Each structure stands twice: as structure tokens, then as C-alpha cells.
Amino acid sequence: MAEKHIYAFGGGEAEGGGDDRELLGGKGAGLAEMSRLAIPVPPGFTITTEVCGYYHAHGASYPDGLEAQFAGHLAALGQRLGRGFGDVDKPLLVSCRSGARASMPGMMDTVLNIGLNDEIVAARTAAGADARSLRDSYRRLLTMYGDVVLGVPHAAFESALASARARHGAATDADLSAEALDDLIGQFLQLIADHGTPFPQDPKEQLWGAVGAVFDSWNIQRAKDYRRLNNLPDDMGTAVNVQAMVFGNSGSDCATGVAFTRDPATGERRLYGEYLVNAQGEDVVAGTRTPQPIVPSDGGAGLQEAFPTAFAELKGVCSTLEDHFSDMQDLEFTIEHGQLFMLQTRTGKRTGTAAVRIAVEMEKEGRIDYREGLRRVEPDQLIQMLAPVFDPEQKQAAVEAGRLLAKGLGAGPGAASGRIALTAERATAMAKEGPVLLVREETSPDDIVGMHVAAGILTSRGGMTSHAAVVARGMGKPCIVGAGELEFDEAAGKVMVGERSWSEGDEMSIDGTTGEVIEGALAARPSEVVQVMIEGVGSGSPAVGAFRTVLEWADRERRMGVRANADTPHDAKVARAFGCEGIGLCRTEHMFFEEDRIPWVQRMIMAATDEERAESLDHLLPVQQGDFEAIFEVLDGLPVTVRLLDPPLHEFLPHEADAVERLAKLAGVTAEEVKRKAAQLSELNPMLGHRGCRLGMTEPKIYDMQVEAIVRAACVRKKAGGDPRAEIMIPLVGVEEELSRLRARSQAVLDRVVAEEGVTPEILIGTMIEIPRACLVADRVARHADFFSFGTNDLTQMAFGYSRDDIGRFLPDYVEGGVLPYDPFERLDEEGVGQLVEMAIRKGREEKPGLKIGICGEHGGEPHSITFFDKVGLDYVSCSPYRVPVARLAAARASLGVG
């Protein structure tokens, strides 16, 4: 007996169910599950994802038995509805839709109304069926089939349709008469035939053509791009759903819509969505018509008024599905002559704010436990709640100055300013030089890469569930859709509002929360979470409370500690407010650059004698000590890892004539000598040069001064009743002797200062592991270290042989072209650099069991990398202060095995 390739659903029962996502895809599993829950679903059947795998592995052919099973299911479907596929009198019409295992909105293609042809349209009209509605369905079939199956450009249909509207004075497609549509159908058939292959009049040929096109569409570029951007595997495949049609376009007692069981932008528990009267589903999602809200926020008439029975039923369905799935659902529905049909249910995409609020409220409602809550919030979603919003006064001023250009739908909250790009290609190119806003009439899956690089997205058409809105929310990007005031002159490369126009490169700002489009760049201000948690302003909305709750859950669950990279008392305060458990990296060179210090640093470098050098260092000592005292005070009771000077000395010397003159005067030398010194210190590859501990080895007095400043500051704090916990970190060690000698020297300074001060603060001495060789000899290095801290930025640079300053000319190509799965400076390269990290941990702890090991590179705040760091046994991650919440959540999810 042949394998089972097809699973039927409908009429309160189904062969599959909600657990069969792998086999039936998300859509198929949802339809099966809804069927079983007795939710009204038009009957149909699902061809499994395994068939897709077979299809691609066997040169676009089907497995044995599929055709027979297919014919059987199709016949049974007709029987159940009293119709026949291809029957002239009672034709069965079906849709054919893709459905991958993971939700991939808009990625795959759909064909509706399959089964119509000239003969059936004529016969049904003759038999008295609604002529307009039949033709509307037929022209849709021709458009979708021509585009998706036969490769006729979609724009050709659109333009013929627009001409027809203009010719017949129709405001919308729904206003076109049956005659006008007949005319259009003739044009469409000709259009398709002219492209090479005529439209198949045989319904079976239509249906098989659509099935093949769905499978083929798995491998089109935009689908691959989506999978790459979302780290989805290429081999999982899509299922195909064949389902009896119901018609939202059969008259004014028909409609089609999309609903969410909670607000996907804010997370508020309320029925949310949009619908279009007398339309088919694609009209809503494609953003070609702006739909009406199901429940208007201004209290106006909504679905309840227009379709009271269907509305009540929809509310019931929402409740059933939330109870059943314990998560917010994204639904598609059609109302046919007043009767509700559900076409899809899936877990709804949501903004970060919504994700946090829904998780916390569902836990309160008893639907999920806190661990499930942690699984439901992606760490990067928290970042959205920390993203700045526009300064309200500045925005107000801009509005008053007439710079408010348009108001659309706030589809993705957050504020973004940038130079505008009118195509995805231009956005990709321009994004290399700064933030870009992608501004389009509407977006399509072809624009996915351009949307990814954009700081924000703005469209003139479409609603809250249009492609642009859905994708932007998924990406966490500010987005405005349906800003109808905008018009486009593609030939001139301009976007216009009335008489005014802007070209690519001009600056605009969008407020994705309010929907306002403003000319020029605007300054941003902190988000509500930041205002409440960092600035202590107010107590915040429910979202802020939910944010705190999620982080409390995270702390309950995580094994790894979370520290912050902070160089100033201000950063340290922010980090502590966000719940860091110490400073993992305090860079001392930033202190050197401050205005009251840099002259003394420069003078030290220019010093001709040991005495002159000592004098400069004597000046710097109390200043650095003051810096450390302030930071130790903020982090009282928590560890603070201070890295000794790292950059090469030439970075501190001036280049501009004025500054050179000033330094020459201060150091008592000529400008020529300053330039000569700078030239002498300059390096061909400064990244691999005379810096870090190499400087400490050849200029030991600098490190002596810094160690003294740290130790004295700790003593001062301790005498003042504080609990300072300094950790001295020696950077760029690659050779055991570097650390053994610098440790000994630092220890000597420490012992001397402690003896002088008469108190003994707790001070550790360790090293940064950032040179590949340090990982290879980590056992030897560990002998002299109280702790290790990975500097994965430099480790990545050296392991790959990439200079971060110079990778612009090939790394973006590598990531876009799939040579590298992701940018290794954003996410730790587990395959390569990860091996070095694991090796260093293993060797270090073999030599010194229980050695404390953390990471302070930028990967310390990146969720995938954090998962890796948890797996390999790091004690803590350290990240930028604003990433601390992300890291807390990511560490908790790592403990749960998610991420």
C-alpha cells in the first residue's frame, strides 16, 4: 500500500491535527485543528510537506500513489458539498495555498477560485448565478494563476485593471460591472496567451499547475531570503492546502478579514483586526485596499453593526482558540452571505511590547506558567521597549512648522529618522552609510532584504495587516502603512505630497507609534521603560510592569551572571538600574581621552626623560583614582573589572595643526617633533600592533600608575565603609610570560599601596582572552590568572583574519551571499571562534578548577551567543548597559534550552 500523502479536514473532523505542523505545515495543522474543534472551516485536504521534499529531490515529480489519493480526496470533497470539480452545473471551486512548518507570511503563493473556466462562467450565468461575482472570481483566478503559475508579470494585470477602473469610472474593483469584467477577462486571457502558454481551461490542469507552483515557490529567491534572515532551514518544505472556496466577494452581504485575539501592537486583550466588504482574502493582506477596523477605536461602526451574527460567532471562535492554544491567534475569515468561515489560525506575530504584556497577562490568567512566558518573549523583543521615541517638544515644533507630511497607520511602534530610499536595492546600498527609511507605495516579499537593512518602513497603501506591517513588526522596526498622502513618481525617483517632492537621500522621520511622517530628522528621547527604570519618571503603563515581571522570571531561571560594560559612573548607574551584577569591562582609555587629561597623556608620550614621564603619570594618577572611586561607589558590593590601557599610544596623539601646536607648547618641544613622534609611533596594522599588555611590558610605568589608582580608589572606598570589589584585567595576553610578569609587577604595586593605606580591599588580577594563541596556551596563562574574560571582538578579528575597520568591502557580500551564515561580529561564530572559546575554558579549568570565566565582547549581549556561552559553562556575560535586560532574558532562556 502506498504511503499516506494527503489528509482531509472539514465538517467537525480531520485526519490530522494541531500537532502535525511538521507534516501538514502550520496552515494545514491549524485547519485540521479548527475542524476538530467544530469551528466552521470550509472542507479540504492537505498534501504533506514530505511530498514537497520528494518533489525537489526527484526533479519536480510526485511520489507513487499521490495522484490516485488526490483524485479520491477531490471526489470526496465534491461529494460532501454536492458539487463536482469541473462540473458545469454545480462546479466545485477550490483554493490552493502553501503552508510551511514555520509561519512565513507572504513568502509563499496562493491561487483562489480554481475550477472556473469560460464554459462554467457562461453556464452558471445562463443558469442565473450572480454574473458580476462569477466574473470577479474568474478575473482573480486569471490574475493569480497567470502571475504565480505562468510567470506573467503581476503589474500587467494591475495596469489593465487600473485602466478598466478609469475607463468605467469605478472607484474600486468592486464597482466594476459584469460587462466591464467580461472585457477585462478577455484582456487577461490574451495577456496570458501572449506570454507563451494559454490559460488552461481544464480545471484539473489548473489545480495541478497550482500545486506545482506552490512547491516551486519554496525555492524562489524571496523565500530563501526570508529563511536566511530568520535562520530557518532550507529543507523543511511546504505543504499544499486544497480547500473548497467560500466567497467574500459575492455581494455586500459578504466580506473577508483578518483578526487577532489580542492587540498585536500593544498586547492589550481585545479583538483586533480589519475586514473588507465584498472582497477576497488577498485584498486585505496585499494592502491594495485599505480595510475597515473590526472594532473601531473611536467607537464607530464596525463588524458588529455590519454582520452581527458573524461578529458574535467570531468572538466565540477567538475565545475557543485562545483557550485551546493558550496563545494569541492570528485568524483569517470570510463571511459568505452572512455566514462565517475560518480560513486560517496561527500564532500571531506581535511587537516586543505585546509579546511581553501577553506573556505576563496569560501567566496571570493561568493559561501558561512563567517558564512558558520566558519561552514566549524573544530577547531582542525587549530592545524594542528600550528604543528611543521622538522628543515630544521637538516633534511638536516640527508639526507647527508644517513639517508633518502625512499621517498613516502606526504599524510598528518606535521612532526612526533617516535618508529615504525608494527601492529595496537603493536602501541596501544606502544603508552602508547611515540609517535609511524605505519608502514605498506598498512592499512585497521582493523587498525583504531592503526592509531588513532599513531603520524604518513607510508605505502609502495597505493596512495594519499588510505585508509591510506584518514584516516590520516581526523585525521590530518602526513602520507606518497607509500614509495615503504620499504619491510616487518612479520615473523621477521622487516621493510627493501635494506640490512638494523629495528625492532619495532626503531626510524624513517616522513615528511608528502614532503614524506621523515628518520632514527632516528629529531627535529622539528615551522610551517609557527607560524613563521609568533609569530616569525614575512615573511608574509607567502595564507594559512597564510586564517588562519588570519578565526580568524577574528570568532572574529566577538563569544560571549565568550578567554584567555590563561601562566606563563612566553614568553608564554604571544605567547598568545597575537594569539589574547588572557587576561591571565586566571598564575601559580606562576612555578616561584618558577626557579633556582635562589628554594633554597629560600626550605629554607623557612625548616625554624625553623618565622624570618628565613620571611627572605626567603623577598628574594622571589622582584623576584616574577619582574615576574609579566614583564607579566603585555606584557598584558597591559588586565586582568591577577594570581593563588596563589597551590602545596603541599613537591613538592619543593629535593630528590637526592646532592640537599639534598646543601639545608642542605644553611638552616644550617643536610641532615638528610632535609630528615625528606620531609618525614614529604609527603602525601599518595598528590592530596587531604595540598595544595592550605589549605596552604594559615596554612601558611598565603606565600600568603601575593605573594599578595604583585602582588600588587606592578601592582603599578609599573601603575606608569610607564601602564594599569595593576591583578586578584588574590585563589585556591582549598571548604568551604566559606576559601575564606572569605583569601580574607580579601589579601585585607588587598592590602590596605597596595596601601597606601604605592600611586596609585590604578584595582585589583580583586576571586577563582578557582575545588572542587566538591565548586560547591555545590557556592552561599556562591560567596559572597566573584569578579570572579570564573573553574579548570576542578581537578574538573574532584574529581568528578570521578580519579587520573590523575594513570588512565593509566583502563581509556584507559574504553574509548576503550565504558564504557566512551571519555576521560573526554580531553573533559569535560557534563553528570556528567557538572552538577557541571552548578550548580556553577547558584548558583554563583543567589547570585551575573553578576558574571564574566571563565574556565582555559585544557578543555578550547577543541572544544566540549567550545561549552558546551558557552551554560552554561561562560564569557570566557582560554587555552594554542597554543590553542588560536582553542578556538576563537570554541567559534564562538558555537555562530552559530555548534560543
Place this chain on the structure above:
Amino acid sequence: MAEKHIYAFGGGEAEGGGDDRELLGGKGAGLAEMSRLAIPVPPGFTITTEVCGYYHAHGASYPDGLEAQFAGHLAALGQRLGRGFGDVDKPLLVSCRSGARASMPGMMDTVLNIGLNDEIVAARTAAGADARSLRDSYRRLLTMYGDVVLGVPHAAFESALASARARHGAATDADLSAEALDDLIGQFLQLIADHGTPFPQDPKEQLWGAVGAVFDSWNIQRAKDYRRLNNLPDDMGTAVNVQAMVFGNSGSDCATGVAFTRDPATGERRLYGEYLVNAQGEDVVAGTRTPQPIVPSDGGAGLQEAFPTAFAELKGVCSTLEDHFSDMQDLEFTIEHGQLFMLQTRTGKRTGTAAVRIAVEMEKEGRIDYREGLRRVEPDQLIQMLAPVFDPEQKQAAVEAGRLLAKGLGAGPGAASGRIALTAERATAMAKEGPVLLVREETSPDDIVGMHVAAGILTSRGGMTSHAAVVARGMGKPCIVGAGELEFDEAAGKVMVGERSWSEGDEMSIDGTTGEVIEGALAARPSEVVQVMIEGVGSGSPAVGAFRTVLEWADRERRMGVRANADTPHDAKVARAFGCEGIGLCRTEHMFFEEDRIPWVQRMIMAATDEERAESLDHLLPVQQGDFEAIFEVLDGLPVTVRLLDPPLHEFLPHEADAVERLAKLAGVTAEEVKRKAAQLSELNPMLGHRGCRLGMTEPKIYDMQVEAIVRAACVRKKAGGDPRAEIMIPLVGVEEELSRLRARSQAVLDRVVAEEGVTPEILIGTMIEIPRACLVADRVARHADFFSFGTNDLTQMAFGYSRDDIGRFLPDYVEGGVLPYDPFERLDEEGVGQLVEMAIRKGREEKPGLKIGICGEHGGEPHSITFFDKVGLDYVSCSPYRVPVARLAAARASLGVG
């Protein structure tokens, strides 16, 4: 019973023997062995090296039982000679000399004539002993004891001695009368007392002081430096030899000397050496008087005339010792009133030429087998035979122009030109900017670091066995000693010949083979080996034959293949003449820089359109193809690994105004545009930039052109009846996808060209392993590679995070200060980089058993590194053409487990 700490020798017997070098040191073992062979050796005893270890481990104290054993041996020694230590009538005088396990000439200190004091000198004079000789011995004791044991500056004694000579009109020290010496002794005693501690009149105190000083001298800086430069361990320790004095300074029937059983410069089998009449040993070695040859080369009177019996006996001793040790010996002897005493035998240091010739001739004589011959020649010694000599015509012209300044003894063969430095410190500093000649009155162990960095060494005093001569030969450096025309004005920092003078930084040349010192720099010409083997001039001396023989032995023994790095047909010819088995690295960028090509390369870079770029590449294709045809022809039947373009494109753009203008004209752009392009391509860290296969990925047409040129050249050679074996090497791979894509692209070009040409040459495609990450993912990379070739230069740069261009400011300090045991760019860092190499081999061969793996970094010609590469299983090393003989020998020694 206490451990045995002391071993006696003398009188035809000994408690130890020649195999006890570990315990008795080289000198002690040699004395014991000579005793057993009935060679006349003054009796004495040796304190073991273990005592030295105990001494340093226990705060300069001695083990239990040592003093008693010492007293017993001292008493027995006196009894044997009918004398007593401290006895006024028949005083026993002894020497106290160091003797480490490995020979360390001049490193350790010696005190002679111990046991003399005021009372004994007076009593022996009163009893009629030779007054002058007694006082000469006493003043020597005071000098050595004062210097070595009590730390009085040696120069103070020298200057008092020089004043005495002047005051008394004495030409040499031997001409000073007893009265003059009495006077000097008074001055010396005062000098010592003034320094802090008076000279001990108690002979026992003298002896214990000397023993302690020998042990202490193990840890003085110059001893440590020597060990570091020669890679000797610090913990092996020295023995102390206490031996009855015999006196070469007891009158004109006395002498002291140094002999070699074969010529240490040429290897010729003849008695070779020098002696001084009426002198003590230190006079010869210290180079303070120029001694006479034992067998004058001009047939004049030598030792045979002056001391016929002793001479005959010395020849017999030489024969006995060579028969016994089967190696050339370096001897010290003293003639006391006509009777010969041997004071030392050890394996003689020799030049590279001598090492090769002695090994080959001893094998012919049946003393050793060829494997022992291979063990006896250090690979680097071969380099000396390849070192250039001065162009004879230019030298002749310089001599005729009066530039011949002086003629000394050619102590180290070879030619060197450089700027002169008058102190070791200056030499070390100046050597960073180019070749330096160290020019000194005489050298001492304090100068060892300066000698190491110098291109050549020149002294005005001393003989062929002086410190300068011995050390320079060991280092393989050109050296002239005893160039007495030179005078020094240390205050003015000048060296003078007659009225003329030169300052530090002025250029000179020395011919270490002839002893000629010439003003200014001279051009050099190839050595005899190079003339014969490469240029086919003549058939050469016995040394050339021996050179060939050693390499034949090496080929018989070695497992690893040896290839050469060569970019031109000329280099390829040299490499093949030196016996390479293929080209391991042919760099194509050097071809790009040639005058007829660089404009097209630059035009390609400046190209605005694909067509322009293609036009430039079309121009370059036949030129590159011609290069490859020529190289394949030279290497017919042997593999040639061609590396595709590696440097970043900006390296090819001009910087000077003229060249910029020329390129602008050629490329049809403005000079401004050329500069803009150069600026746009420039990189902050070019070493980690857009180069190697990264360029191949983003500019694939360049690699296409190169692959086509290689394949076409191979086809042309094959059609011409040749046997070309091309290997295409893709550089800088760090990511699997780089190689998989570039390999596929190269294969496509290859297939196309092969189809067009109609022949199928053997062509492999592989990669260079030079990025740390490539080692970590070598299993994945190996899937797409026919071979690996390690680029250890870049691998070292990235593993350490060092830029070779910028290491000058800390790496020399690291090596000198012992932070690193050696420069990892000279010798492969086994501890760190070696792990990456081993990992890549293991992973590569796990994925693809039998994968061919070589190395083409500069370490491929360094003997220690070659030993490592043999151990880890590389198939071949590739090095510069002139290093091929070195590599062949080193590979053979690696097979033997030496090196």
C-alpha cells in the same frame, strides 16, 4: 656514607671518564678520559655539576661531606706530587676552572696559580727558585682572583700593567723584570684592598673563594645570554676542576698553546693551532698577545723547531684522541721546561665548510657512518657555504684605490659589509636599521649579544683561537681578528688607521676568508658552492664535493619532500639545481608588478565598466600564461604550486605624482580619480583586509584569468611533450564556502580550457592554510581541497596578533628578555601555532585520509621548524631556493631524530 661529590684524575687513571659529561662537565670528562688514555695530564679532581645544582638551590652552600672529600683529594694530590697546598717549601699550586656539560667557551671563569701568597713567593725566592717566574704567576693570580672572585674591574689591572710596561720599556709582559713585577704586585694588592676585601693570604681561603666564584659565574648575565642564544637549559650547571698547575711561564723553554686536530676553518686534515712562549693559557685565549702558528703555512719555523720532543708528542696525542673520539678535537696544552702537558680536550668548534668536509672525510676514513655524518653537520652550517663572497674585481679595485685598511687573521670565512659599531650596545641598536660590523679592540663574553646581531666582527687584537674568533665561527659569521693596524679612540668614538679615522655609522667591509679590511661597502659575488652548483663554473674544491655528498646522504635518509618558493624561471632554476622536488609557492603578484604588466593591472583596478576590466584582463592573460609556461618548463615533471593573487588591490596603485599622472592618462581618468580610488581602497589594517580569496570572491574575473593562464600554460607544455604538474592554490581561506565556491568556479574554467585545448594536464586545486579559523574548520575545508599548504607567516601573525611590519617596538625586547624563547617568525612557535598546525593536519586527514599537506611559509627553511614539521607528518616543506640544501639536511636529521 655521604654521596661522592668529587672525582680524581691523573697519572694514567681516573675515577670518571669521557662518558661522564653530565656529571663532570665537558672539561672534567675530557681530563679523566685523557688520563685513562695515558696522555700526560697534570693530576687533579673534579667537583660534580650536582654540587652546582645544590649550591644554587641552597643559598650558596655546599652539601654534606663535600668539605671532607675536598680536603682528602687535595691532600692526596699533594702527596702524589710530593708537595703540600700552603706548604712554604714545596707549595702545591692549582688552577680552578669551570666546566659545563656543553661547551661554553669563555663563558665561565678561571683562576690560575692558586696557593701562592706573599710568604711563599718570598720563601721560594730565598730558596733559589726563579724569582721572575714566581712573581709572574703571583701577579696573574692577583689579577684573576681580583677580577673573578672579588669583582675588581679587570681594566684596572690591565692599566697598571700597561703603565708598568711603559715605565720599564718592556715590549710584552714577559719582558718585565722580577723587580718590576714586585712593584706591580704591591700595586695589585693595594688595588684589591681598596676595592673592599683584601686578597686572602690563606691558600685554602683562596681556593674556596675560587670554587664559589665558578659556581656563581653560572648565573652572570653573559653566561645566561650565551645559553639563551644557544638554546641551552639554565639548570644543567657547571662542574669545577681543581688541577695541579704546570707552568708555561717558567722561562723560554716553556710555552702554552691551543691546537685543533684538523683545520677548524677549512676542515683540512692537518695539525692546526697556535702557541705562546713563556706564557700562561689565558694569554692565548684572551687574545691579549698574538701567538705564533704551530705549523706555519708559509713553511717557517713553528713548534717543531722550538720544542721538537713536545711537538712529536702533541702529534701523537692528536692521533690518539681522534682515534678515540672519532671527531676533530680542540686541545689546550702547556710545555713546562720542554715537557708536554695536556690541559683540555673537547670536540672542536668549526666553520660550516669544515663541518661538512670533516664529516665526509671521516666517513671515508671509516671513523663514522653516513648517519653520524648527518648528525655532525648543523643545517645552518650549510648556509655559510652558500654565503656570498666579495666580487674579486671590485675588491681589487678597492685595494688599488687605497681602500685596503688593514690585514688581520681570517677567523670566520665569508664576506660582510656594514656600518661600523664600536660597542656591542651600539651594534644592537644600529642593527635594526641594516647590517652592522662590530669593530672592537678585542671582544669579551659581555659582547655576546652585539656579536649575535652583527653581520661581521673585526678586532685589532687576538688570534685564531681568541674569543672573537671562536664565537664568530660558532655563529657562522665572517670575522677578522688581530688587525693590529686599527687603533681606537674610545672617547672620540673613532677607529683609526694612521692619520685617518672613521666614526660609528661609516661603512666598512671585511673578508673573513682572507683577513682583508676594506673601507666602504663592496658588492659580493656567489660562493664557490653556488658558482659550481648554480652557475656551472668549474668543479670546485674538496669542500664542494663534500657539500654534495652530505646532501646525497640527506636524500637517502629523509622522509619529507623539499620544495622551493620561487616566482621566476631564474629562481626555479636555482631551486632545481639545489635539488628541490617541486615549487611549493609561486606567487603571482610579483609577476603583476613587472614593468610591462603593472599599467594593465592598474587599469584593471581603475576600470569603470566590466568591459574595461575585461580588456585589461585580456591583456594580462597571455603574459601570465608565458610566465607559467617558462616555470613549468624548468620544473618539468615536478609539481608547481601557483598561488592566486593575494595582496589587496591598493598595493598595485601608484602613490607618486608622476606615476599617478601616467596611470590617469592610460586609464582615461583624472589624477584626482586615481587618488580617490587609492584612498577608497586603502585599509586601516591591510594585513586583515580585502585580499586573498576575499578578492577572488568579490572580483572573480581576476582569478578566472589566472586559472585560465595556468591551465593554458600546462596545456601548451603538454602539447610540446612536457610533463607539467600544476597545483592551483587558493589563499587566505577561512570559511568552507570560500573554497567550495572558488574551487567550483576554477574547475569550470579548467574544464572549459581543457576542452578547448584538447589535452588534459594533471592539475590539482587546493588551499593555503594561514588563517587560524581555517585550522579550526580544516575538516570542512578539506572536503574541497586536493592539498593543504600551511602559510605559517600569516598564521603566526594572526595567532599571536602580531603584525610583522610593526613588531620592531616590542618583539626584540620580548626575545631578549626571555618573554618569548625565540622569534616566532624565524622559528615556528610549537607551543601555540604548532597546535593549530597539528589540529589542521588531524582534521584535514580525518576528513580526507592521505590528504597531501605541505608548508610554504618561511619556517619551511628553518631547521628546528623542519624537525617539528617532520614530527607532525607533513609531506613536504617549501623554502627559498638558497635554503633548499638546508631543508634537505634538516629533514634528514629529523628522520634521524636529531635537531
